[in-house]
Amino acid sequence: MTDTINATQTKQFFSVCMESFLKAQGLNQTVFIPADVAWQMQREGGDIAAQLVWEQQTLGESAALGHDIAVPLARLESRPDADAMQRVAQILKEGPASPSAMQAQEPNLYLADDVNAINEAASEWEFEQNILSHDIVRLRSALTEAVRSIRGLLNDLTSFADTETGVGNYVGSVVKLVENAEQRLAAYGEQAG
Structure with missing residues (x-):
């Protein structure tokens, strides 16, 4: 033209x-x-x-x-x-x-920028995972304390095994529900973004 x-x-x-x-x-x-x-x-x-x-x-x-x-x-x-x-x-x-x-024509023109972006994304992911892990530990501790304070629930849980195992299993199942919900929300966020 x-x-x-x-x-x-x-x-x-x-x-x-x-x-x-x-x-x-x-x-x-x-x-x-x-x-x-x-x-x-x-x-x-x-x-x-x-x-x-x-x-x-x-x-x-x-x-x-x-x-x-x-x-x-x-x-x-x-x-x-x-x-x-x-x-x-x-x-x-x-x-x-x-x-x-x-x-x-420069093959490595954006290579450094791409590597930096990947490293930044990995750092953000690691930071979020650390926060999540900390929150899960806190949730597990709060749930364990709450379950132990409810007499009827504590009695039902100890009938299956010793007190620590029953409480640990119950708290573990609740924490697992929270972790699964978090993973689903994260997947929805990735799809929306």
Whole structure:
């Protein structure tokens, strides 16, 4: 498409009209350009800011902050000259978190980020499991104390075995119900998330 547009006289003389025409034809997507790379191109004399209707000051500020600049694809196709377009094509991104064509050629680009995310998720899971384990111990202790304080229940439980085994079995079955409920809730949360 770029070659076809470059071949027309409309792009050279009426780039605003070409941009409007491309938008009318459905080229409504927005792409992103890392501001720091665009700023470097600008400083090297590419005048990319003027070609894409950006203010140099805004481009410089965005570059300093590490932002991407959103550009209507119709503008990108209708304004820069062929050399600038070729350079810009290597740094275009579909979204702020997407890699550019140049970055996509780096096989380990996101490996460190992925490993960090996995480690963080594992740490969160371990933290939650420690809290759950602590709560289960506390629940078991509170239930044991409660069961021992109920005379009729304590007598029924001791008829099956000695007092400690009967109470332990009863408390264990209640705790198991709580653990199963927690696991089901966690599974529902994962499905919903």
